[in-house]
Amino acid sequence: MTGTPGAATTGDGEAPEHSPPCSPNYDLTGKVMLLGDSGVGKTCFLIQFKDGAFLSGTFIATVGIDFRNKVVTVDGARVKLQIWDTAGQERFRSVTHAYYRDAQALLLLYDITNRSSFDNIRAWLTEIHEYAQRDVVIMLLGNKADVSSERVIRSEDGETLAREYGVPFMETSAKTGMNVELAFLAIAKELKYRAGKHPDEPSFQIRDYVESQKKRPSCCSFV
Numbered sequence: 155m156t157g158t159p160g161a162a163t164t165g166d167g168e169a170p171e172h173s174p175p176c177s178p179n180y181d182l183t184g185k186v187m188l189l190g191d192s193g194v195g196k197t198c199f200l201i202q203f204k205d206g207a208f209l210s211g212t213f214i215a216t217v218g219i220d221f222r223n224k225v226v227t228v229d230g231a232r233v234k235l236q237i238w239d240t241a242g243q244e245r246f247r248s249v250t251h252a253y254y255r256d257a258q259a260l261l262l263l264y265d266i267t268n269r270s271s272f273d274n275i276r277a278w279l280t281e282i283h284e285y286a287q288r289d290v291v292i293m294l295l296g297n298k299a300d301v302s303s304e305r306v307i308r309s310e311d312g313e314t315l316a317r318e319y320g321v322p323f324m325e326t327s328a329k330t331g332m333n334v335e336l337a338f339l340a341i342a343k344e345l346k347y348r349a350g351k352h353p354d355e356p357s358f359q360i361r362d363y364v365e366s367q368k369k370r371p372s373c374c375s376f377v
């Protein structure tokens with residue numbers, strides 16, 4: 155294994171030309187699902203992470219489910235994240251339920267400019283507890299933090315809800331990229347820690363890591 159302890163980098167996961175055939179270019183894999191109401195920004199969040207780009211303009215709702223792979227390096231381990239982008243629309247719920255049980259991590263998004271997307275988080279968590287594995291890693295994300303002029307959900311409200319459910323929380327922006335990579339790196343670190351590659355290493359606390367690393371939107375810098 156290579157890399158500096160503590161370092162976290164990302165790559166597209168393509169095998170270098172000199173790799174011997176059939177040798178995987180990663181050390182472990184993890185399935186991550188993006189969940190939340192239609193329009194909260196799940197697809198944009200994934201595209202920002204995968205390609206570093208923001209899809210502005212007309213909103214095209216996801217139909218069913220789609221996925222992208224990306225390999226990230228955390229603490230010297232290459233973690234291949236298989237990221238499933240689900241449709242938030244109600245009519246696709248039965249399709250997406252079938253994928254919950256294979257997921258090791260769930261990123262649950264709401265839109266800080268849309269109250270109902272926040273109010274529905276409890277219903278999403280109920281679905282998660284019904285269909286996902288009991289030890290699934292869950293992270294709550296308040297997306298569109300760049301649109302401070304239309305904010306209707308205070309950051310403290312997201313924090314309070316996350317604390318109630320014992321999950322890490324941060325606000326994000328698929329537009330500016332704020333905290334997007336951090337969300338996936340925190341998941342990768344947690345999965346690597348759980349895989350027990352280095353049982354002698356100090357225990358990893360995903361909530362502490364997110365709290366220490368996350369950027370907070372200021373009143374004026376994201377308008």
Ligand SMILES: Nc1nc2c(ncn2[C@@H]2O[C@H](COP(=O)(O)OP(=O)(O)OP(=O)(O)O)[C@@H](O)[C@H]2O)c(=O)[nH]1
Nearest residue numbers: 192193194195196197198215216242298327328329
């Ligand atoms: N300003 C801003 N707009 C965003 C952000 N993320 C997404 N959007 C916009 O919100 C709309 C919906 O984004 P999507 O990523 O397609 O939403 P979704 O959650 O994938 O929706 P479904 O596929 O229907 O579940 C689009 O018009 C995006 O351009 C963000 O962080 N900031």
Ligand SMILES: [Mg+2]
Nearest residue numbers: 196197215216
């Ligand atoms: Mg989508």
